[in-house]
Amino acid sequence: MIRILKTDLFRLFRSKVILSYPIVIIAAMVLGALFSVKTDSQSEEKDEAQVVSVRVDGGYVVKDYVPTDDPNLQGHVYTNDTAEPMNISYTEDDGHEVNVTIQPGETFVSDEKDFVKRHVVTNLPELFSSLSDGLLLLFLGITLVIFATCETRAGFIKNAAGCALDRRYMPLSKMIIGIVILFMYTVEYFVIQLAGKFVYGLITGRTLFIRPGFLDGDAGKFWGYIGICLLIHIAFIALTVMIHELLANRAIGIVFALLIGGGTLESLANAVVYLLNHFFGILQGFDINKYLLLKNIENGFYDEAYHPQIMLVMTAIYIAAGAVLSMFIAKKKDIR
Amino acid sequence: MDYILETENLTKMYGKKAALNNVSIHVNQGDIYGLVGRNGAGKTTFMKIICGLAQKTKGSFSIFGRKDDNLGEAAQRRGLLIESPGIFNEYSAETNLKIKCKLMGINDPDEPKRLLKLIGLEDAGKKKAKNFSLGMKQRLGIGIALAGSPDLVVLDEPINGLDPQGIIEIRDMICRLNRENGTTFIISSHILDELSKIATKYGIINKGELIEESPAEELKSRCESRVELITDNAAKAVGVLERIGIGNVKILDDGKINIYEQFERTGDITLALASEGVTTYEIVRKLESVENYYLRLVGKESE
Incomplete structure (x- = not known):
């Protein structure tokens, strides 16, 4: 297991695909900053x-x-x-x-306005907002799928499986790689946002001020939310690895990431529940959003129908199911 | 006898179709085992199963005395190159070898360089694999298979894409490793004449079944038994041969008759033919190539 993981990590840090996310974030930030300098000067005159x-x-x-x-x-x-x-x-x-x-x-x-004028003010949740907007989920899925399928497409998976003491470790290693990517991207987003705001402050002559805590100022609740968000992302990783083990298909893996990260799968699930409810009268009062990955993240962030216990249980189920099924498939499947 | 690899009624089904049917082969320590068969005969499936890449449907196998359901460390004593070289095109040859070394738990930093030298790519170590020719990629694939000096190396069509010089180098390398380190090889190849230069034992697979397994010496002795006969009337000559008890014959397109049975005196044949009015132009004992022997064997099986 350790050898497989070491090999995967060696590959990960030589992979160009991990650069895609920070590049996109930096590009978005630069554009956003240029836009906000313009709107800020306009509002200043008004103020x-x-x-x-x-x-x-x-x-x-x-x-x-x-x-x-x-x-x-x-x-x-x-x-x-x-x-x-x-x-x-x-x-x-x-x-x-x-x-x-x-x-x-x-x-x-x-004097809120005056305070804002003297500082570049940011909320702590804003520095972690990549966890709530689905963008991280999307990039995480795409990166992981490309990383995993690269091995299959190159045929190197035969070398890996041929000398593995137990093939079940292979998807586990991929899951750990997914977690490494998740933490890497989260930290990168945090650092890029922070650095961007700091640089923006230097340009505009203001100092950086970070508001601690969650939206209502509850720091404990905020960090709890971040923890659950990370767990939900890990659940997504487990499902992505499971789909990869099952199909080993880059296109399908990316479509899966797009469907979940873009919220399409959740809309579909809601539509199915609605249709079942409307035409067959079943699942009345059933809120499927409680059990969906991205919806739970969004709900938690906006404090709408925030169910940390349900989120935790669902996350645990997703992770366990993803891990167990991936290991089972890896053990049983023929490598092509 | 203790075999380094032994399979017992190994069977692989894809739906109702048997890709491999009750294959039992025996590979000794130090063998260069030539696995011969047409495309789709089941060679790659067989190799995949013994390398742990595909699940068997029935039967069993053991490697280094360890049963397939509990191979343990024995799994790491085999190297493989199956279907494709299994390399990352974006990385250099050296990085590709480093990755395999990490996978094998080899911490010696000089191992990739040793392998590069072994496969004759020491000058291309820093070059990205995507810029390699097909032959260079194939060599790199063999280098990856040899990482960690495995005791058993499974090579599926290893000389695919290699130029004549490359074929000779790979052949020499296999022979050297076999001679100096006692490395056992299982090699499949379509180029049977090439395989016949190094193989010490053959397994011939056709339609998923092992139709013959024999040491190279035995097989060569069988190949030598061919007698080539040219007469003025091939059809009549075959009838004469049958009457004197020689039935294992084949008429070629050019009218030549190949006789595959062993007998002491060719003079008896010419006498019998002459007595029936068939003129013999030429009769000669010829060494049959392994390829021809294989084709004849597989052809017979197909019938």
């Missing part, structure tokens, strides 16, 4: 026009804005409709405590 006063509160600069319909400002607008002065206390994203007294009839807008 300046909305400032009505600037004051200092405990050494902290607070700009007052005219309330607008801008959805970004809505959450930070405080209007005192009472006859008494109103005290507002809140913590800024950089940890700064702000206490403001709003006189009757006055409106206060928190």
Whole structure:
């Protein structure tokens, strides 16, 4: 097993296909940055026009804005409709405590905009967003399929199988390679995003600020979600390896990755459930999305119908089924 | 006798079709075993099974005394080149050999270079395999099979694509490894005359069945028994031969008659023919090539 894995790792780090993902991400980031520089300068001009006063509160600069319909400002607008002065206390994203007294009839807008202008602000989940958008799943699947089928197409699989003490180790090695690719791509995405934002900050004269935690600020929940996301990706790896063992066909493997990564398979599954429900009256109230890979990742990220227990159980089932079936097929199949 | 490889009624079915039917072969230590057969006869299937690449349907085999269901380390004492060289075109020859060495758990950094020298590619080690000629790829495939100095090497059509010089080099290399290291080879080839220069034992497979297994010496002695006869009336001559008890004959397209039975005196034949009015122009004992012997054998089986 160790020898097979060593050989696979040796091949992996000499393979050009692993460069595809970072190249695509860097290209997308450069284009995105160019676009955001343009839109940012436009919005800055607009924001300046909305400032009505600037004051200092405990050494902290607070700009007052005219309330607008801008959805970004809505959450930070405080209007005192009472006859008494109103005290507002809140913590800024950089940890700064702000206490403001709003006189009757006055409106206060928190300095979020000003804060954003001074920093390149990013959320921690954003640096891991590759896990939630299906792109990583797609590239992971394609990379793994190309890596695995390369061995079959070259005929080297005969050399590998011919001297393997147990052929069942071969798909296991591929799964570990898949996990290595997964972690490599995740770290690459994180580093590229971080580096990109840092460089963007240098260009625009701002500093990088990372908001910790999940969308609601819950760091524990966030890291739990990341862990489950990684496990779901590992489940996908197990299924990909199983399909490879079964068919050893590059085109089918890539189509499988596209179907899952692109969400098509999930739409199909939903359509099947809907049709069964509509025409035969069965599976009523059954939510298949709870049991689908990408849907679970999306649900978790957007906190919609987040079922960590179901996700964990489904992931375990997918991984176990993929691994066991792959090993069984590898043992029994004839190598062509 | 202890065989390095022994199969017993090895059978492989694809659906209802038997690709291999009760094949029992015996390979001794140090043999160069020539596996002969037409395309689709079952040679590659046989090789795949003994190399662990295909599942047998029935029967069993043992390698180095270990049964096929528990080969253990014995699996690593065999090298193989089956169907294609099994190389990564994007990598250099040296990297390809390094990959195989890693797979075999060989940590000696000089092993790839030793193999390159062995297969005569020491000057092309850094060159990508995709730029290799067919013959060079074939040599590299053989080099990969030889990584780790296996005791049993299975080569399926190893001289495919090689030029005459390359064929001689590979032949010499096989003989040298066999002589110096005692390496056992199982080789299939369509070029039987080439195979006959090195094989010490033959197994002839036809339609999935082993129709003959014999040491090279025995087979050669059978080949020598051919007598070539030219007369003025081939059809009448065959009738005369049958009457005197020689039935294993074949009339060739050019009217020549080949007699495949052993007998002491050719004079008896000329006398018998003359007494029936058949003129003998020429009668001569000839050494039959293994190829001709094989064709005759397979032809007979086909009938």
